[in-house]
Amino acid sequence: MAVSSPALREAFAEIVGSGDVLDAPDVLDAHRVDGLRPRWIARPGTVDEVSRLMALAHVERLAVLPRGSGSALALGNPPKRLDIVVDLRRLDAVTDYVPADMVASVEAGISLGTLARQLGEHGQMLALDPPGGSSRSIGGILATNASGPLRFRYGTARDLTLGVRFVQADGTVTWGGARVVKSVTGYDVPKLLVGSFGTLGIIVGATLRLHPKPPARGSWLLAWNAREAAQSFIAALIASSLEPDRVIALNEEAGRAYGCADKKLALLVSIGSVTEAVSSQGEAMSGLARAHGAEVRSVPDSCWEQLDAILAGDVSFRLNSEPRRTVHWLGEVERLASGLDLRVLAVAQPGSGVMHAVVSDQISGTVLDQGLFRPLRAGLAPEGGSLVVERAAADLKENFDVWGPISPDSQAIMSRLKAEFDLDGTLSPGRFVGGL
């Protein structure tokens, strides 16, 4: 390193202000990422500051990790190197919001909860509800393509992000996409940045597509003694013209948290619409569920917020499968877990094939890997599915591959993308698939 640490610190302070460069040892310890300790934490207040920080880091060959609320910092391989953490939370403004357009432009550091409150005043919402999302930053949600049950009706962050402002590895401020709902001008750059885990650029702002909040909502808990009956109900529900906005399946362990004792599988369903449609669809759905052997009861909307607590756990992983295989994989997870005498709490979305599972018991990394992750991945691979470990302590992570294998063809193109836009590995080096 050509330039000394104190000189670098001074350079950072010149950009963001001395008070927003943190390097006290205890603070740095608290900001370890997978055990690695950064040398500085910088908190820029404007896009220009982010740009200048990155330009400096790039020239000095430093490794940068962007963060928002930090909820997803454990996601990914341990960083190959870590020099400076860039905390985006001071960029927290709503830069443009015209309710009549149902489009909002925000800075990346604003939390989903804060944004939701402002949009709610106009009867609108950003239809994203990742677990624990309320306190998460928009930038973090987009960077990790985090999603929740609302994706059943509204899609994911990739579908809701119209435009993205980001800072490249060398500090260049770049814009991709549009500020209106309909535009096909040039490449769909937002698709590239969303879900890129801060490895191609730091998202500093986004233009988002909004939806009207449904005037009314109803939620129901459906519970079964046998998984097969639940499976046939799910198939019937998906093949029907009913339009719920959230459908999640709870395994036995997760169902317990909702008071379903000894139920093999439970479904939590919500329908959002005008009051008449909520009740008529609710009735139809309940009738269909009962015809498939379910116990049905109406539950308050607050049930959905319980998911945040349910899915908090030391080890969390996510399974992606074909939608029609959701119940099968719930069963597989339970089967393997019981074989290890392990309690696994799993919540799956039959509409998208995405399952979040949490392990709270103490367990060694090797056992997790050999007994759970490997067998699951082996079964998923022929179906094109995957398993990603989203949260685990650094020492556990050493025992397994966080991302799992991806197709060599795709990996080749992804490597070329990373090489094109961040050849020096300034941004989150080593954290992403294939060690990118």
Place this chain on the structure above:
Amino acid sequence: MTGEPRLGAFDLKDAPSMDGLRACVHCGICLPQCPTYRVLGEEMDSPRGRIYLMRAAAEGRMDLTATMARHLDLCLGCRACESACPSGVPFGHLLEATRAQLASRGVHGTGTDRTTLNLALQWFPYPRRLAPMMRALYAYQRSGLQALVRSLGFLASFRTLRNMEALLPRLPAGNGVPELTPAQGKRRGRAGLLTGCVQRFVYPEVNRDTARLLSAAGYDVVTPREQECCGALHLHAGQLTEFRQMATKFMAAWESDLDVIVVNAAGCGSALKEYGHWLDDGAGSFSSKVRDISEVLLEADLPLGSLGETVTYHDACHLAHGQKIRSEPRQLLKRIPGLVLVELPDSDLCCGSAGVYNLLEPGIADELGRRKVERIRATGARIVVAGNPGCLMQISRHCRAQGLEIEVAHPVSLLARVLGR
């Protein structure tokens, strides 16, 4: 040719209409409806591509070449594109005008079977020439020779002969229609009846049934012996001079006091209705009297007995696209008590007959025929009806080839079967 006024590579006289060519906005909506585009899958064998070539010639970007002629020769002339076109491009007229210019220049499509075409043009539109050949064919069939020839595949190496032979149904004995068939019941008017060049020999019972139905509908039916060919074949082949001569002669065969001139062959009806476009001197008023049999019968209220069959209806191109007649035949069939009409998917996609196209381009015609029969089979119908002799021959032939046992008939045959019961 030098000194004549021009439209690009065309002579201005009888050139394809520039307004018509420019009406094409290149939207491509015609492509999926075009039988040759469906089979060949290339732009120059689609209506959009063919118009593009014609327009390039009219704008002087291109000469009239043998390749261009070939792509136009491959066109069936079914005019499904006209039905699809939102801009109103008059494709049929553009095609015929361009073919005429190619023919008059002696520019022939590379690979087009001109021998067969010329044979057809010299024989089919001339009943006097056709009659003795038909008598010979009748004898050939009755003698058992046809069965022998077919089973031994003797004609295998004579492609055109084989095709013609395969298309020919069993020729009936018996004659045509009397010159005058009086109206029954309350008299509605005087109707002329076209007997058609091929139909009068191959399906004379259709003409007899037509006369019978018209009479029952209250028409005196006049069937002049002098009528020859409407000229459609020559028009479609671009022989404009011959066509105009035949049309003039044809019009002269009819009394001037007829209320309506009835046609039961779609190709003929379509050509007659367009006389006004190609000829002057009263051709327009002649055309305005021409009606398809389905249009006429729909206005009457015939007593019909029941026929408990499942029937499906094939839209002959020159009825559906050429004359915009689709609902009349269907409504007539639905009037027969007990008859169940099942819609035929792609009912208005050409069967491959297209005049003498199935003799000139058997590869494409066979593919279209095969597809048509596949669709017919899938309806489960026991009878398929179509209002054109060419379609009846083509569909019959391919039903036979695919082992589909089904009755193939003209709608008037069904109506006549249950008339008055």
Place this chain on the structure above:
Amino acid sequence: MTFPPAFLGELERIVGARGVVSSPEGRLTYEADMHTFHKGIPDVVVLPETAEQVALIVRACRREHVAVVPRGSGTGLIGGAMAPHGGVMIGMNRMNRILELDLANRCATVQPGLINLSLSQATREHGYYFAPDPSSQMVSSIGGNCSTNAGGPHCLKYGITVNHVLGLQVVTGAGELVWLGNKVQDRPGYDLTGVFVGGEGTLGLVTAAIVRLMHVPEAVKTMLASFATLDDASETVSAIIAAGIIPSALELIDDFFVRAIEEGIGAGYPKGAGAVLLIELDGPRAEVEAQAARIVPICRDHAALEIRIAQDEAERALLWKGRKEAAGVVGRLASSWFLQDAVVPRSRLPQIMREMQAISARHGLQIANVFHAGDGNLHPIILYDDRAPGEVDRAKALNEELLQACLALGGSVTGEHGVGLDKNQSLPLQFAAADLNFMARLRRVFDPDGIMNPGKLLPSHPACGEGFRPGPSRIPAGAWV
């Protein structure tokens, strides 16, 4: 023909003689898509039938440094499917089958040449359909829809093509034959499928697509509201969206088009109205009824002359036929026309319509409108007579001014037709040099030698020159006659 015979022979060995179009007449018919303003004759056209053939062709072209121009049904509006630098045009229309319907996973695997509407026709009996419905859907191909990220009236509620693509098999400009994505909706890594859609053939070709199917809604209500003025109609559009109602389609048709549609197609539109709105609602029956009940008074509040509701499927189909085939009836309005595709934020719709009338008056040419009002996506059609002296230039100037006006209101240079050749010089109006440079480098990742559809999408402008090396065409454009 200026390709070396050995290269032509190689192409012929790959696709067979039937798969090669080399005559001047044949190639001429491929010189333009629906935007005939831009013409460029390919040196040869090949019509492959398998993905492997496509890969071999692209690899051969890359080796010889020859331009590759993909083409679907040739119905694009941006000069995307024509060959300004000659080269090999690859027509995908013969690859037109449905490979698999997977209703349990609500998806279908199809070949790129499959006509959009054919997919919905095949799935409707099972209760499903493919939601992206560009007006060209009765002839445009799925591959073409992916290439331009096509929209259509129903994308207001359901999103555009990219929101309905789960996975793509592609041949990249590098010659790789790869699957990007599959039936599993999420996967670790970058969203390569999402980036590829909308690539306009500059990143590679689609050889198969796994697309989402939607369930046919319980109820559909189609309404036609007519107004005396364009202003009343556009204010109504804004009011409906502001009320929190997202119809499944919200289309505006002006008096020029109403007249032409009635002449050409006869859809039962009320003649004499200044503008009509075609409004469609779909979803659960109670929801549809409630939304319709709220829309009717909104229309009345904005001086609607008449509100008609389609009573059955036949009536609904006829109302839509008028809208869908509007592009075709343009030929009845004028001999020549520019079709513009621009977007403004929907709250600015009334303003842009007023400005448009002023601009039109200033240039002395008429503008006809039929467009997706619900998402602010305009399709002004500038009518002119190319035979009248000076009108072409006035039309072009009007076109430019209109685009600038849309951008000034915070819109976009293209809503759904794409950039192609037509708009690529306009991209710098919307993107800074750094943004264009990012896109140029993105392109290079997929097409390192710049053979894929050169000259399209990105401007050939020094500002984005860094990293983007347009491949020198080995064969100069062959203008013949």
